[in-house]
Amino acid sequence: MTNSDPASGAQPPEEINHVVEHLFRHEAGKMVSTLTRIFGVEHLKLAEDVVQEALVRALQTWPYYGIPRNPAAWITQVSKNLALDVIRREKVFRNKEVAISRFMEESSASSTAEDSVLFGEQISNDSLWMMFMCCHSLLPQEAQVALALKTLCGFSIAEIARAFLTSEAAIAKRLTRAKQKIRDAGIPFELPAGEELTRHLDGVLQTLYLLFNEGYKASGGKNLIREELCHEGIRLGSLLAQHSVGNRPRSHALLALMLLNGARLPSRVDTDGNILRLKEQDRPCWDQGMIARGLYHLMRSTEGDEISEYHLQAGIAACHCAAKDYESTDWPRILSLYDLLTEMDDSPVVALNRAVAVSNVHGPKAGIEAVEAIRNREQLNSYYLLYAVLGEFEALLSNRQAAINYFRKSLDLATIKSEKKFLSKRLRSIEYHGSTLHSY
């Protein structure tokens, strides 16, 4: 291990240096990407091992000698040194001398400011390349999300399993298969270009969207690791949108959508872990910084003439975020966005959401008619929200018994504990009060 410490000395004992939250995870993600480029895709595991070793070194020494002034730079330097050891030791890297020496020259302790800008660019190139690799169309969708979380976001298998509410064995298998496919396919380490790029970019956006949604889904109680998924989706989305390769209107639109929805995360659940609907959320809790960033990217997404589903969904989210309270929400605008969205996406779930907007603009009777007019409505037959929405409409019309029937059906079909709790509460309030206490 080298004696030179680019972090120029430890903190004096008077100040405890706090390491930025999730720094190790994020640095691990960055370094795994870069080392995989150096070692080659077939040595992804080796890259992961080297980075892990660097973090363990930090664990061994930082407590005694103090946290370095630049923890990220320290981790990078040590990872590089360990990688160099590996390269010298293993015969299989004999023919990679050129790539390796270039790597070692990059951003050494004596580099100029210009060098570290270039190195920073290289790092983000590597992360971007890794993103394209993880989100490759060869791999099943779930595998893409799991692989992105593991290699780009530095999540452990246990953490991914907790986030997906599944077993570690299932995640481990998913990852092993994905890595095997990548090895067999021999995916090159270049960023795609031209038409191939557009295709791949859509894949990456889709995966990020899924990753974000996984974190956004109501899970009951404060589940920090699921919120972490939302933040990782935003972080990767930002990386993508800022890079010349990913800088497209639809990338900005997706990023806007994630920021605007993410801004509301803290307010979605009350102190007991119960779900709060939009109407009940404490709007001052919404993260205004994220809303501002979201609106900025929404604006960026209008540069050019492409309109994607992400544009429309972001527009709808913006309407909610811009309203100072539920009553001030611009429902007619939301409805017109849903009209466009249902043209692009004939999913019955989107149409169901549109029906809610219809009800807010034209009343609950029109809402019911909109539900009945949904194409492929039968796909919603086991979807608990269909009945919850119909229940709300009937309650608004003071059709107490019809509302009760619908809510009972919805409760039967709901599986997530927090959702069930919420629906029971609604059902009870209609049964005992028989009134429209809360409109949707």
Add this chain to the structure above:
Amino acid sequence: MSTQTKPEYMLLFRGSDWHKGLSPEEIQQVVTQMYAWFDRLTKQGKLKAGQPLEFEGKIVSQNKGRSVVDGPFAESKEAIAGYFLLQVNSLDEAVEIARDYPALNYGATVEVRPVAPECSVNQILRQKSAEEELAQASV
């Protein structure tokens, strides 16, 4: 002969593989906990010294002649990972401090050993022999 200075205790942190399988996030948490613990003890004036030990080293022993082999190895519950030298009032106090070692949660152990003080007999003998030398020198 003064016996006012507090006694010393050595904490030997044993276990070199407890961190295997920790996620980056968990490693960061343990680093933060450990650093806070070290820092607190230093501020309280209880920690006189402490250092980590590298795991690659040598083991010297007698086995048909002097043998030197590589070791200890990375996967070991016994290998000493580092030490603390504490200066506190009693063994009990040293043990209480040892209980806070964050790696205990992951299967590491801490050995707590009093540093043997020089006994007053030795001090008297040394004093006597110094006096004798002085007497002989002036003859």
